[in-house]
Amino acid sequence: MHLDPFALHRPTSVDETVRLAGSLAGRFDYLAGGTDLLPNYKMHLNLRPNLIALEDVGELRGHGAGRFGAMERLAELDDDPAIRAEYPVLADAVGEVATPLVRASGTVGGNLLVETRCFFFNQSYFWRESLGFCLKADGDRCHVVPQKEKCYATFSGDLAPALMALDAEVEVAGPAGRSRRPLEALYDAAGDGIRRVHLAPGELLVAVHVPAASRGLHGRYKKLRVRPSYDFPELGVAVAGRWDGDRVASLRLAVGGVEPHPRRFDALTEPLVGSALSDDRLRALADEVMRQLRPVHNTFLLPDYRKRMIGVYVRRAVDEARRGSAS
Amino acid sequence: MNATAPPPSARLLGGRIPYVEGPLKVTGRAEYTDDIQRPGMLVGRVLRAPWPHARLVALDVSRARALPGVYAVLTGEKYPTPFGVLPITHDETAIAVGKSRYIGDIIAAVAAQDERTAEAALALIRAEVEPLPEYSDPRMGVQPVAEPIHARGLNGSNIQKEVLQHFGDVDAAFAGAAHTARVRGTFAGVTHAFTEPLVTIAESTPDGRLTVWSATQVPHYLHRALAEVLGIPMHRIRVVKPEVGGGFGGKSDPLPHEIVCAALAIETGRPVKVLFDREDVFYTNHGRHPTQNDVKIALDRDGNIVAYDIEALIDGGAWSSFGTVTTYYNGVLSMGPYRVPNFRYKGRRVYTTKPPSGAMRAHGGTNLRYSIELALDILAEETGVDPFDLRLRNALPPNSVTVNQFRITSTSFRECLEAVRAKSGWAEKFRRLPYGRGIGLGCGFYISGSNSPIHFTPKMPQSTVHLKVDMDGGIAVHSMQADIGQGSNTLLAAIVAEVVGVDLERVHVQRVDSDVSPIDLGSYSSRVTFMMGNAAKAAAESLLVPLLEAAAQLLGTTPDRVAVGHERYYRRDAPEQGVTFLEALHGAMETRGALTASGNYRSPSMGGSFKGARAGTAPAYSFAAYVAELAVDVETGEYKVEKIWAAFDCGRALNRLAVEGQIQGSIHMGLGQVMGESMNYRGARLFNPSLLEYKIPMPQQMPDVEILLVGKDDPEGPFGAKEAGEGPLIATLPAVGNALYDAIGVRFTELPITPDRVLRGLDLRAKEGRPWKGH
Amino acid sequence: MSEAGLLRMRLNGHPVVAPCEPARILLDLLRDDLHLTGTKRGCDLGTCGCCTVLVDGRPTLSCLTLARLADGHDVTTIEGISPPQGLSPVQRAFVESGATQCGFCTPGFIVTATALLRDHPHPSRAEIERAIAGNLCRCTGYTKIVEAIATAAKDGA
């Protein structure tokens, strides 16, 4: 399978990258590890005539002291025992992404911005053309929820929920300079499977920052998929918290793999802080998260099953995080 | 025998023989078809139909043809001769003629200077079509239909093949039965998913010859089909089989792209390569048929099986492929491993507008077996008998004849059952493990080489092996058997080395090349060890004759008094007196010149004389009894098969390393079909033509496998061997199905058993108010 | 990246200069342009691991890597891992354990296993299974592959 021609740009600094991005506005894609973008390009999904490779932008690399460069490869995190010690929920999530070979090239930034997925979208040009193209690429209607306005493609990155549970911020560089925003604000909660992130044209993800307060939080990421490798999440539940004996000192929960963007459930977890988490309250939390999320039929497992699993996975993730905190 | 020369049988065969081509494979030096470069080679590409079923009114290829860099554009009319693997069901064409029959059917092909040009050319082809009705389900085609997929469908329906068989009196047996059980199974299609994609290179040369290199497991069928469709005699076509990256049945039909590639090479006068994408491979399919079956079993008061009443509705996809055989196998492969005195079968294979199904490892055996073994478990439970005892009571005895006249010679099925029962700790575990944990038994039975060779006129031996010895004692082996990873080259070399008494490294198995390889039917129906093995043994024995004569002369004795040692021939009566292999060889060459030898195998005549009597007849059969132990997460429906005890009767295991590998690989593939693999169709459309969404199990999902090889020597197999390449898959499925029942009290009759289905099963059980192990 | 569209890298220890357009995939360059055919193409989409090579020592799916990004880097293929004579300990273990059947997945596994044992000379069974979970094998059921890697580790590969 070959790629259609494009121009390849290799800036070496963030400034240069942003300038380049400005001049190519709307006509380029960033290329990080390429493990998401290149399969999509091979399937002729939303091709652009320019690729800006971030490979040589040194500032985007590295991790430490709560900072994770956008171009840091997942394998670097996977191999670092400090991640498991300091951010167990992130270590879980990293280890569950794709396969070791994909993690060897795939990056943090690429994972946060991984293209949303759908059985009708992640198909070859031939396949899509034979059915009739859909909204998300080359077409004007949706095959999952038949209408012409909204795309229901699923956000399928594993790191985002974990980093949300750690209250992470993203550092973005753009024509207007650097800025920081909470990770959940990177995603467009009012958007859909197509309009999914709040990044101005040409804005670049530089790094993710995890606040010091999140270091050492007990956590767990639980991922539903058919096989223990390769498969994208059909559901990903991330939990991070602190327990003071039985009492919840802090608790955050985020879920991915279900809707077009990952979601954080502070409104449900904050009221739980300060008291013990009884089995009933935990079950009520899990049921409410399940109630609020709506999987559609665009992945391998059936949506009613995925929905039901939200309840089980939330309960288990919190429970395992709590037990981890006791040990 | 004496100390310096151990008995030949102790040297190689029966041991663990690493693959002879292993060093080439681990260094990347083994040559597969796509590794071959020919000068000036063009890229061949096919255009696929985007419609499930359509009449091709007009195809305009003029713009494609005019594109610079395009050397040829082909449509169906140029080579309309139908072909197919079975001589009686030729219904495929290289490129669709008149109409296309599934999403992915080939409707045109191009040869161009490179991939981009080829694809650009395909995009310029304009098709005018008239849509025809989609028949995505076999049930839609059992009655006469408006627009039959093929004219040859039965009475205007889409039925490709119907089999009706009745032996004994099934109705009477059921009427008098003490217990009956019925299982209605539904099985998704699965596919081979070999790692090497389909690929062919063809080159037509000015001497009027055509050479075709292809990833095929049956070079001979390809050779025939090329000759028929292209109208070139076989002797002007040379088929070469380089290393093949897995087949499992998926490279045994002659496939359209192979013929397309050759046609493009002829059109252009240049070498052409057609390399398929993974998606193309999924559309080519020929995998295991989506099937619905209905199995009824009757027992008498004593627990003897008195009858089977079986129906199967088989989704054939767009072409016949091996379908006639499939239709028979889905019934007659029930004839072992138990005695069945009355048997009725109605099988129908129906064309659908989907990618064709065909032969896949344990062809016709898995789905039928799953339902039978579940039904037996139900009967054991109902009658309060242990599942092992029920099966032991009904085991086919050795040297018996089945009701449909299969000849059973060796069987160690009883030994298989006894071995797994003891090893698995069955008595302590069955129905005694805690809720969510389970153990289950499943058995298997498979042919060791189809007795009826496809395509053989004049009737000749199914396998021939040629040997040629050089003056330094290197032995070149020629055979058209097709090693696709199962280790047949190694076995061929080892048999020759064993018989002739030489080091394995002297024996060089030659690449399959129809110019020099004597005919063999290739790798399917688990025939290679048995048939090629016997032919190799015969060839080596015939080579030994002049060697022993020469040795006898040098030793001053007669050939019958000379024994074969290791690289040495010696006097039986005076073992210290011997000559080396090379001395004997040179002695023989002085009188005869360079040595050659030939050996062959022909299976004995067998089977009844009724219609279809030959289907399923084989010179031997393999037997299996597996126990699986697993744990189910009853909240999520996920489960892990933790251990499989696999007792298998392949007669004598000639290469234990290879046999173990076949069993482990079969279990992996069988688990795939149980746990998650499926050709995921919505209507006629395949939703998962990728290795990401086609769920082959990962290393972490493999159970610990304990292999118990308990087979006794088969009287006709080479050195007592039978097959081990396909049979080992079959028992995996019911062992897991029955273990799931033991764990959670749910009988799963729809495969694959994905976690959502497990939960649905648990829900249903709860609704019925049927507790299991206190839950 | 040179303007002339030339790619310069160290390939199996030797400097190589090759014409290469931006959209060229590393796997295609290796197999089709440089005729290093030991690296296999099983899917082209990151789903089989047959195409694994080392880039600066790191196992990499060459089917998902732009060749141009190897500019200035070290690329090692199965040809570079294989000693000029004989076999590496990992390769020998694969042959002797029966870890290669059809062999099509094998170069990818050898590359992955070689890198694993370089970084973790004594992996547990679970670590081996996890490390090879991006390489697909349809023939062996992985059992003998895991055994071979464990054997190579024991023999101090």
Ligand SMILES: Cc1cc2nc3c(=O)[nH]c(=O)nc-3n(C[C@H](O)[C@H](O)[C@H](O)COP(=O)(O)OP(=O)(O)OC[C@H]3O[C@@H](n4cnc5c(N)ncnc54)[C@H](O)[C@@H]3O)c2cc1C
């Ligand atoms: C077989 C297979 C299985 C997979 N399974 C999983 C899985 O289980 N879970 C999972 O999460 N992912 C999975 N992936 C997807 C992907 O490999 C990972 O998400 C990976 O982390 C993506 O990182 P990358 O650097 O390769 O991204 P790229 O492909 O390089 O980029 C992805 C997207 O992010 C954009 N981007 C990248 N970096 C930046 C930046 N700094 N600023 C702005 N935009 C940027 C790119 O333009 C592109 O749109 C799988 C991929 C494959 C091939």
Ligand code: SF4
């Ligand atoms: S959800 Fe609808 S619009 Fe979005 S990718 Fe799927 S089919 Fe297309």
Ligand code: FES
């Ligand atoms: S060819 Fe690269 S992963 Fe399959």
Ligand code: FES
């Ligand atoms: S040996 Fe055939 S795919 Fe692994």
